[in-house]
Amino acid sequence: MKRKYGLITAGHKGLGWGWSQFLTSRGYEVIIAGRSITSVSEAAESIHLNGGLVHAMQLDVSSEKSIQEVASAIKEKFGKLDLLVNNAGVNPKDYKDREKSKAAFNLEYLDPEALIEVYRVNSLGPILMIKHLKQLLELGEEKRVLNISSWLGSVNNLAFGGHYGYVSSKNLLNVLNKSAALEIKDSGIICVNVNPGWVKTEMGGKKANFTPLESAEMVYNNVLMKVEIRDTGKFYNYDGSIHPW
Numbered sequence: 258m259k260r261k262y263g264l265i266t267a268g269h270k271g272l273g274w275g276w277s278q279f280l281t282s283r284g285y286e287v288i289i290a291g292r293s294i295t296s297v298s299e300a301a302e303s304i305h306l307n308g309g310l311v312h313a314m315q316l317d318v319s320s321e322k323s324i325q326e327v328a329s330a331i332k333e334k335f336g337k338l339d340l341l342v343n344n345a346g347v348n349p350k351d352y353k354d355r356e357k358s359k360a361a362f363n364l365e366y367l368d369p370e371a372l373i374e375v376y377r378v379n380s381l382g383p384i385l386m387i388k389h390l391k392q393l394l395e396l397g398e399e400k401r402v403l404n405i406s407s408w409l410g411s412v413n414n415l416a417f418g419g420h421y422g423y424v425s426s427k428n429l430l431n432v433l434n435k436s437a438a439l440e441i442k443d444s445g446i447i448c449v450n451v452n453p454g455w456v457k458t459e460m461g462g463k464k465a466n467f468t469p470l471e472s473a474e475m476v477y478n479n480v481l482m483k484v485e486i487r488d489t490g491k492f493y494n495y496d497g498s499i500h501p502w
């Protein structure tokens with residue numbers, strides 16, 4: 258049987274960890290990529306001990322150079338990629354530096370530089386990942402990109418103010434993905450965005466509805482395995498329904 262390779266950004270923690278566990282249980286050879294090589298290597302070791310096929314790579318999605326290095330390493334080691342899960346993300350509400358948090362959160366303190374910092378991770382990072390991994394995804398059998406967006410990225414659903422950095426970064430991700438998806442449609446690569454639900458992670462908090470593993474399983478079955486090339490660029494909910502923009 259042909260090997261299937263799945264790359265998960267920040268696959269060592271929170272929702273990404275759920276994806277790493279789920280995909281290895283489904284027979285994927287998983288590449289966990291994250292900022293701290295120690296953290297990603299520990300996560301990979303834990304999956305390895307349970308019999309999964311897994312690799313660890315250092316990746317900072319806010320750096321195009323780092324993204325290029327990961328793309329080169331995957332090309333050299335595996336020669337293709339089947340599935341890319343753009344999961345890494347930040348939410349300024351969680352910043353330990355409260356001044357920096359307010360600069361991306363409240364109108365009174367709003368600072369364009371603080372917004373751009375969020376965009377580099379949540380919006381530009383995923384699109385640069387597609388830019389540099391496109392060739393390898395074309396060589397994969399599954400040809401799928403999943404961007405983890407959020408219901409907070411939906412203008413239609415926005416019911417409260419503030420939160421500038423996070424909501425606009427996920428909205429920007431939605432539109433950037435649609436542009437990229439339509440531009441590269443002829444390659445056969447399906448690029449979709451998903452609201453993963455409210456998930457029990459550091460960002461989501463303990464009261465959230467789903468565990469990371471539950472969210473990954475729902476999104477995989479309801480979205481990733483159902484979409485076809487005609488669906489590229491769409492924004493989905495975890496249950497497989499179309500999410501309002």
Ligand SMILES: NC(=O)c1ccc[n+]([C@@H]2O[C@H](COP(=O)([O-])OP(=O)(O)OC[C@H]3O[C@@H](n4cnc5c(N)ncnc54)[C@H](OP(=O)(O)O)[C@@H]3O)[C@@H](O)[C@H]2O)c1
Pocket residue numbers: 266267269270271272273291292293296316317318319344345346347378405406407408452453454455456457458459460461462465
């Ligand atoms: N939890 C929810 O309810 C929920 C709902 C909707 C959407 N989401 C989205 O789901 C994704 C995962 O979030 P989570 O809930 O699992 O949050 P989390 O536990 O805070 O995990 C976020 C991960 O992103 C990584 N990261 C941040 N900046 C990065 C960078 N520059 N390069 C590489 N990795 C970076 C962090 O790395 P370190 O470990 O190095 O800090 C961390 O592992 C995010 O995109 C988030 O916006 C979550």
